[in-house]
Amino acid sequence: MDKLIITGGVTLDGDIRISGAKNAALPILAATLLADEPVTVGNIPHLHDITTTMELLGQMGVGLVVDEKLNIEVDTSTIEKFYAPYELVKTMRASILVLGPLLARFGRAEVSLPGGCAIGSRPVNLHIEGLARMGADIEVKNGFIHARAKRLKGAHLVLDQVTVTGTENLMMAATLAEGTTIIENAAREPEVVDVARCLIAMGAHIEGAGTDTLIIEGVQRLGGTHHYVLPDRIETGTYLVAGAMTGGRVKVKDTNPAMLESVLEKLEQAEIKLNTGDDWIEVDARGQRPQAIDIRTAPYPAFPTDMQAQFTALNSVAEGSGMISETVFENRFMHVQELQRMGADIKLEGNVAITQGIKRLTAAPVMATDLRASASLVLAGLVAEGDTLVDRIYHIDRGYERIEEKLAQLGARIHRVPG
Numbered sequence: 001m002d003k004l005i006i007t008g009g010v011t012l013d014g015d016i017r018i019s020g021a022k023n024a025a026l027p028i029l030a031a032t033l034l035a036d037e038p039v040t041v042g043n044i045p046h047l048h049d050i051t052t053t054m055e056l057l058g059q060m061g062v063g064l065v066v067d068e069k070l071n072i073e074v075d076t077s078t079i080e081k082f083y084a085p086y087e088l089v090k091t092m093r094a095s096i097l098v099l100g101p102l103l104a105r106f107g108r109a110e111v112s113l114p115g116g117c118a119i120g121s122r123p124v125n126l127h128i129e130g131l132a133r134m135g136a137d138i139e140v141k142n143g144f145i146h147a148r149a150k151r152l153k154g155a156h157l158v159l160d161q162v163t164v165t166g167t168e169n170l171m172m173a174a175t176l177a178e179g180t181t182i183i184e185n186a187a188r189e190p191e192v193v194d195v196a197r198c199l200i201a202m203g204a205h206i207e208g209a210g211t212d213t214l215i216i217e218g219v220q221r222l223g224g225t226h227h228y229v230l231p232d233r234i235e236t237g238t239y240l241v242a243g244a245m246t247g248g249r250v251k252v253k254d255t256n257p258a259m260l261e262s263v264l265e266k267l268e269q270a271e272i273k274l275n276t277g278d279d280w281i282e283v284d285a286r287g288q289r290p291q292a293i294d295i296r297t298a299p300y301p302a303f304p305t306d307m308q309a310q311f312t313a314l315n316s317v318a319e320g321s322g323m324i325s326e327t328v329f330e331n332r333f334m335h336v337q338e339l340q341r342m343g344a345d346i347k348l349e350g351n352v353a354i355t356q357g358i359k360r361l362t363a364a365p366v367m368a369t370d371l372r373a374s375a376s377l378v379l380a381g382l383v384a385e386g387d388t389l390v391d392r393i394y395h396i397d398r399g400y401e402r403i404e405e406k407l408a409q410l411g412a413r414i415h416r417v418p419g
């Protein structure tokens with residue numbers, strides 16, 4: 001397995017470009033299954049999860065044409081299988097996103113149940129219950145979701161819990177259902193809005209995207225379109241934290257400050273200077289040490305759980321103590337024990353991490369466990385004394401495009417050791 005070696009102590013300085021959002025590209029590629037004409041998706045990030053999704057669509061018989069900029073044209077006219085195998089689903093839970101589109105367009109789907117993962121059990125009961133309420137016959141047997149439906153019917157759904165991919169799956173399914181579907185307690189994430197934008201461009205009738213109530217009026221068919229994926233707000237936040245932790249200056253371009261206001265507010269609370277433009281954000285922490293802050297993760301527009309690990313790393317070297325509460329996932333502190341091995345003073349009490357900042361972490365061999373935890377270990381390596389070795393970085397490759405190249409562009413001393 002590949003490893004990353006990071007020599008700490010460099011103050012980052014420079015500009016980088018933000019890639020397209022993984023968590024919008026994945027559902028949008030699934031949404032192309034709904035169209036009876038080719039759909040082209042642009043600004044796709046070069047990530048392992050994208051490759052997995054292309055494999056998933058390809059093994060169904062869907063035509064995929066990829067150009068050198070990773071624009072992907074999807075043509076479903078040759079589809080012959082409606083099946084998502086365990087081998088692929090176990091490596092990428094987001095494969096569940098093909099369930100709604102396959103059921104809505106083709107009336108059938110066999111999708112492996114996604115297993116749990118490092119951060120929690122990750123059930124998909126809300127996806128299944130919602131589709132059943134829309135008239136699907138769904139049986140869960142031998143680790144698979146077997147779904148059938150002549151034609152889905154609109155329903156009034158009130159989700160017990162805010163679920164991002166659950167909202168996306170049900171919204172996609174509702175676009176071709178008979179009648180109107182209302183989804184209450186819907187997720188409001190910018191990625192959900194981007195999926196809705198793409199569906200509307202394909203001919204869907206969707207109102208309320210970005211609010212907690214979606215109203216979808218089913219149509220007979222969806223056609224082709226060209227969609228350009230929105231920038232990745234979590235990649236954006238991760239590089240801003242890198243600038244803050246190293247006391248450097250980092251400007252992230254081709255992004256949108258409006259997508260991560262809660263993150264920018266926390267950086268300001270940490271007394272880090274920020275400048276923003278329409279499509280860029282600059283953090284200037286030169287000569288400064290961040291102040292520790294309190295974080296409580298929750299669904300958008302509150303502070304994103306996907307930025308919790310990065311801010312736990314920031315608090316580890318900040319002035320003072322902070323309290324980090326993780327309310328979305330039951331086990332999303334796997335990075336804490338690795339940060340403790342680097343000297344971080346963090347106490348875990350249930351779903352709260354109490355941090356006491358220290359001046360300097362010390363390098364250590366550490367192991368990545370999930371996507372965002374790995375990012376926090378790389379951030380810690382940037383400021384630790386010595387050479388930090390981060391193992392199992394395939395987790396990182398799932399969500400961060402060319403992380404060592406982008407960090408090296410900012411002056412970091414980081415290189416990949418093929419494993």
Ligand code: EPZ
Nearest residue numbers: 023094122123124125126127162163164165306328329371
């Ligand atoms: C999406 O996961 C993201 N993934 C995650 O990003 C992100 O952390 C998460 O939303 C929360 O923002 C993609 O968009 C591909 P949820 P998702 O359904 O949709 C419970 C990353 O780092 N729940 O919003 O799987 C669930 O257990 C990844 O890029 C049910 O109980 O998350 C969790 O506690 C990690 N039943 C909570 O809801 C369900 O049917 C929120 O999960 C569905 C969810």
